[in-house]
Amino acid sequence: MNYRFLRDNLLIVIVLSSLFACHRKRVLREREIVGDVRQLSEVIPENITERLEYIADNQDVMEDSVPAISSAVLNYFYQQSNNNPVWSSEGVLDGQADSMFYYIMHADEAGLRPADYHSAALERAITQVRDDAAAKKDATLWAQIDVMMTDAFMKMVTDLRFGTGPRDSITLRKDSVYSDTLLTNYLTSALHQHIIGPTLRAQEPQYQGYQLLKSAWTNFKGKYSLMKWDSLPLSYTDTSAFRQQLINRLVQSGHLDTSGGHSADTALMKKGIKAFQQEFNMYEDGQAGKKTLQALNKSFADWEAQVAVNMDRWRKLPDSLPQRFIMVNVPGYRMDLWDSNMVVVTSKVIVGAPRTRTPLLNSRMTNFVMYPYWRVPYSIAIKEMLPAIKKDRGYLAKKNLEVINGNGDAVDPGSIDWNKLNKNYFPYVLRQMDGLENSLGIMKFNFMNKYSVYLHDTNSRGLFGNSYRALSHGCVRVQQWDSLSMYLTKGDTRHPRDSMRKWLANGEKKQIDIQRGVPIYFRYFSAEGRDGRLVFHEDIYGEDKVLRKQMKR
Structure with a gap:
C-alpha cells in the first residue's frame, strides 16, 4: 500500500473540508420561544450576536437579501449595549420603533426606497409580534426586528445626508460618510431623547428648493400613486382607434372628463391634451406629438424616479x-x-x-x-464658418468678423487662400467685432x-x-x-x-x-x-x- 499517497490525499481532503467550512453560510435558528416575555431579555442578546455574525459571514448582506450599512458599525453599536435590544422591551415595541417604521414605509417621500431599509421583512415581523401570541415570545423575531431597525436608521441617516448617487466633479459636499462612532451616537441619542423623527429630518437638505420639491412630490404622490393608465403607440396609422386610446388615457389620469354624456370631440380632446401639457410643463399646443406621447407613456414610477434623482442632487x-x-x-x-x-x-x-x-x-x-469682442471657438470656426466662407467670401463682412494671425494682428481676408485651410491647417483666429x-x-x-x-x-x-x-x-x-x-x-x-x-x-x-x-x-x-x-x-x-x-x- 502507498502510505505516502494516502497521506497526501488525506491532507487534501482535510484542507478542502476546512475551506468549505470557512465559506459555508451561517444558518440562523428559525425560532426560539420563551415561556414568558420577561425571559426575552435573557435570550435576545444571544440571537442578536448570532445575527451580527451571520451578517459578517454573508458579506454584509442581511437575511432578507438587503445589504447592511456594514457589519463593523452594527457590531460597534451593539457592543455599547452588550447586544441587548434597543427597540423593544419584554415583548413590546418601543414608541421610537413605531416612528422608525413610519419613516421606513414613507422613505419614498424623501426620494428613497423603503425596500432598502428592510420594509418588507420588518412589516411581516412587526405584524407577527403584534398579532400572534406565540410570535410575541419568539426571541429570534425580536432580534431580527432590532438589528434591522438599527441598520435601517443608520442607512437612512447616511442616505438622507449624502444621497445614494455617486459623487462627481461638481459635488460641493466635502464629507461623504459618517463614522461608526457618529452613527452610534446619533442612534443612542435619538432613542434616549425620543427624537427619531427629528434626527432623520435634520439630515435632509434645508434649502428652499429641496423643501419645495419634497412638498410638491407629496402632493403629486397623493394624486397619482394609485392611478393606472394605458400606454399609447408612438406611431399609428388608424387615426380613429388611436383617438379612442388617447381619450381613454387622458380620462385615466383625470385630464379629460367624458362623464355626464360629454362626447370627446376634437375640441374637448385638445383641451385634455393641453391640460396634461400644462401640468407637466410642456409646450401647450394641444397636439399629441412625440414628446407629449412619451410623457403620457411614463409610469408613476418614472416620475417618482425623476424626483428621486433631483432630491439626490440637492444632497450633493x-x-x-x-x-x-x-x-x-x-x-x-x-x-x-x-x-x-x-x-x-x-x-x-x-x-x-x-x-x-x-x-x-x-x-x-x-x-x-x-x-x-467674440473670439470664435476653434470648433465653430472650422465646422461652421470655414465652409460658409469658402462658399461666400462676403460671409466675414456680413458677420462683422475679422481675421487675426498668430501675432495678434488683423489680416486682410482677401490675401488668404481659403481653399487651402482645413481642420489640420488653420493658423488664424476669427474675431467678431463689438456691436449690436x-x-x-x-x-x-x-x-x-x-x-x-x-x-x-x-x-x-x-x-x-x-x-x-x-x-x-x-x-x-x-x-x-x-x-x-x-x-x-x-x-x-x-x-x-x-x-x-x-x-x-x-x-x-x-x-x-x-x-x-x-x-x-x-x-x-x-x-x-x-x-x-x-x-x-x-x-x-x-x-x-x-x-x-x-x-x-
Whole structure:
C-alpha cells in the first residue's frame, strides 16, 4: 500500500473540508420561544450576536437579501449595549420603533426606497409580534426586528445626508460618510431623547428648493400613486382607434372628463391634451406629438424616479451656500442670483444644445465686459464658418468678423487662400467685432473654467420666447443681462449706476471688475416644486437617465 499517497490525499481532503467550512453560510435558528416575555431579555442578546455574525459571514448582506450599512458599525453599536435590544422591551415595541417604521414605509417621500431599509421583512415581523401570541415570545423575531431597525436608521441617516448617487466633479459636499462612532451616537441619542423623527429630518437638505420639491412630490404622490393608465403607440396609422386610446388615457389620469354624456370631440380632446401639457410643463399646443406621447407613456414610477434623482442632487450640495451666488439650472432654462436667502434677479436663459452641452461646474464670476469682442471657438470656426466662407467670401463682412494671425494682428481676408485651410491647417483666429450684431450681444460675464464658457447677452433675443431653449454652443445666454450687471455692481462706488448707463448708451467698451467675486454654479435640476405642484423639465442631456442607472432607479 502507498502510505505516502494516502497521506497526501488525506491532507487534501482535510484542507478542502476546512475551506468549505470557512465559506459555508451561517444558518440562523428559525425560532426560539420563551415561556414568558420577561425571559426575552435573557435570550435576545444571544440571537442578536448570532445575527451580527451571520451578517459578517454573508458579506454584509442581511437575511432578507438587503445589504447592511456594514457589519463593523452594527457590531460597534451593539457592543455599547452588550447586544441587548434597543427597540423593544419584554415583548413590546418601543414608541421610537413605531416612528422608525413610519419613516421606513414613507422613505419614498424623501426620494428613497423603503425596500432598502428592510420594509418588507420588518412589516411581516412587526405584524407577527403584534398579532400572534406565540410570535410575541419568539426571541429570534425580536432580534431580527432590532438589528434591522438599527441598520435601517443608520442607512437612512447616511442616505438622507449624502444621497445614494455617486459623487462627481461638481459635488460641493466635502464629507461623504459618517463614522461608526457618529452613527452610534446619533442612534443612542435619538432613542434616549425620543427624537427619531427629528434626527432623520435634520439630515435632509434645508434649502428652499429641496423643501419645495419634497412638498410638491407629496402632493403629486397623493394624486397619482394609485392611478393606472394605458400606454399609447408612438406611431399609428388608424387615426380613429388611436383617438379612442388617447381619450381613454387622458380620462385615466383625470385630464379629460367624458362623464355626464360629454362626447370627446376634437375640441374637448385638445383641451385634455393641453391640460396634461400644462401640468407637466410642456409646450401647450394641444397636439399629441412625440414628446407629449412619451410623457403620457411614463409610469408613476418614472416620475417618482425623476424626483428621486433631483432630491439626490440637492444632497450633493453642502449644508449652506454663500450669502450671494448665481445658480443656473440648465434643463430649467433659468438663472437666479441669490442674496441673503432671496432671489434678487431671475432670468430666462438659453443653454447648450445636446451636441454642444453647457457643462455643469462651480466657479466664481470676477468681471463683465461691455461691448465685447467674440473670439470664435476653434470648433465653430472650422465646422461652421470655414465652409460658409469658402462658399461666400462676403460671409466675414456680413458677420462683422475679422481675421487675426498668430501675432495678434488683423489680416486682410482677401490675401488668404481659403481653399487651402482645413481642420489640420488653420493658423488664424476669427474675431467678431463689438456691436449690436455681435453674437455675445452687449455684455459678457466672465468666470474661470476649463470649458471656456461664460454668460452673455445675445443678438438673437427672440429665442427667449421659445419653450425649448437648448440652442447654444455651450455658453449661457441671459435675457436679463442688464439687471444682472446692475445688481453685481450695487453699492460699488467705482462704478456708479449713472456711469454704467452712460457707457452703455455711448457703446463704450469697458471691463468692469466685480468688487467681490460671486460664486456661480451650473446645475441640472429636472424637477422642481412651485406653489405646491411639481414642475418637470425635459431631460435634455440624458443626465437623469444616467443617474437613474447609477442609483438603480
